[in-house]
Amino acid sequence: MSSSASSAAAGGPAVFPEHHYLNNGTTVRSWLLTLDHKRIALLYLSVVMVSFLLGGIFAMVIRLELLTPGPTIIEALTYNRMFTLHGVVMIFLFMIPAIPAVFGNFFLPIMIGAKDVAFPRWNLVSFYLYFAGAVLALWGMLNGGTDTGWTFYTPYSTTTAQGVLPVLLGVFVIGFSSILTGLNFIVTIHTLRAPGITWFKLPLFIWALYGTAIIQVLATPVIGLVAMLVAAESAFGFGFFDPARGGDPVLFQHLFWFYSHPAVYIMVLPAMGVISETISAYSRKNIFGYSMIAASSLGIAFVGFFAWGHHLFTSGQSAFDAGAFAVISMLVGVFTAIKVFNWVGTLYKGAIAFTAPYAYICGFLFFLVFGGMTGIALATVSLDIHWQDTYFVVAHFHFIMVGAVIMGFLAGLHYWFPKMFGRTYHEGWALVSAALIVLGFNATFIPQFLLGNAGMPRRYYEYPERFQALNVASTAGSSLLAIGFIIIAIYLGFALKYGPVAGPNPWGSRGYEWMTPSPPPTENFDVTPTFAHPPHDYTEDAVGDPDFAHARTT
């Protein structure tokens, strides 16, 4: 296998394979009812991209509204609906499925030398549940005018006149989809590894997906229950979370964050996995501290379950609880730092190729460290009381969740695009848009850190005049971001059809997925693969690949 890969890279122009998963059946039915994990990944990709577009439009409306202190383009109630739409769409419809359901579905089986995931039918069911839940939630919000924010805090969500029922049902259904994906991944990793792929020869992306899947399986049922309870309460007035009837609204917050805090790691762990893959490929060097990166993925997944209380510092939690949750939250920083040091160790003395994915890796490291450090600050109880519910929190979680996840998603999209579609994109435009996005992101959210620290509360429709300059800066930054994404859509769309043929391994990567043609055949490998070298192995002698400069490894 490896010889055919390197010979195609070495000699002559690459040839587009004749038979591959994209042209194995061209009817609509062969796509919509496919059991091929790669096609399901593309189904996910299309819906996830539409969700991202919608969520982005909602974000731009919010930013435009906040351009001036008073009313700008929309009314106050519309504004509330807009940030609800933005939050729900971006979190439940985009970020949670983005990397696991798209790249995970596509590459998990290939990276372990399998032909498919363990349960292909459930994989398709999972997609349709996601789709149905997404439609239900969107329809519910647009039609019912949900204005609670994506957190659905009680008693507001149970007493607001705006409809919350369909959205909660949508969230419930999407949760089912997320559970099925995670369950499928865990079973696949356990039972479908090709001979020779032991646990510690798994690519690091797989380890990250494994940690993610554990969270998906164990945390998601709780949000399902919470969604049902809130729905029942708003429909029938049961009073589970209503203090007037003896209920407890803080109980809602506990149950809600028991899922929604680990959910942050459902989003960010896969992004970390993408970074582990790409950073090794673009520094052409063995990953530094493989087992530490793998173990810290599980560490984050584990600790993430016990950190939810840091969302309740001002909700009437005991001082002891707050202190305990603060310390546990900071442990997440320890595991994340292990990863960051190992990534930087990988770069050290590497033969770095400054490509678009590499630019996203740099952005990722910055956002993760900056967002992570502000996270440690927010986990400090006394500081949090100052920042609670201000734009400081908004900026923090956008750095960590959105910054890091988008960087990981885009790094993965550019790194794997040639493998998924068999063609390469325009590197120059890719670098331009990467620069625009990283700069635009900073310009959007660094002002929000300052606004929050100066005391501007989140979710407010109007603000005092003195906050205007920073809000204008933030809106300008978000416009840069939007332009960057539009450029990506144009050149990737162009590359789909007209891009130069990539060949099996345009990057000279040693990842297992590059040992098969691009795009891969339906059965993933033409010949049953054997993986002679460990993942991320760039030791020159191991494969001998004269076309690519490799870092010396000692």
Place this chain on the structure above:
Amino acid sequence: MEATSARVMTAEGYLAPPPTPHHYEGNPAAHKHAVRFGMWLFLATEILLFAGLFVGYAVFRTDFPEAFDQAARHLSLFLGTTNTLLLLTSSLTVALAHHNAEHGKNRNAFWLLLVSIAMGGGFLCIKAIEYTEKFREGALPGRFFAFSEITAPGGPMFYVVYFFATGLHALHVIVGMSLLTWVAIRCWHKEFSPTHYAPVENAGLYWHLVDLVWIFLYPLLYLV
């Protein structure tokens, strides 16, 4: 149901097992493991689903110990105990059905499953009787609460927990009965054999979980 029509009857009196799926080709043991493992993971999600409700129970019991005490004494211990016996026994018959299916005795498994489904139905009927009584008394959650015999504050909270927990559990009983019906039909068609009985095992596991949840609900609601 895949390719049932194409499967042939073997000399032992059951259908030949379906072929191993293409991505597990050459490794049927891994496929068997996957099917079982997937079910256990799913059961873990069910445990966590109910765990949230148990947390709610703990919170409100701590808030309103007297009302919970009074309300628990207004539940019918006789009906609750009968239901517990029904479910526990049905778990036994499901386990026996699994044993029979594993040995290719599909007809035995079919009748045992039928008995289990009937006991599940009996459980639901008794539950319905209990619910009717509660509705008649006005022992209901939230704003529907109108039960004068509970004098301590927090009575409605007991019935929120009671109706939500037993309602969600009853829903699981219905799903479990549907699964058992589905495998019973397949037993009738003699589909299971020593190498192919995973559907019976998994439906059985689900039924045992339904039983297990009740084993926790019964003492918490009726006995404590």
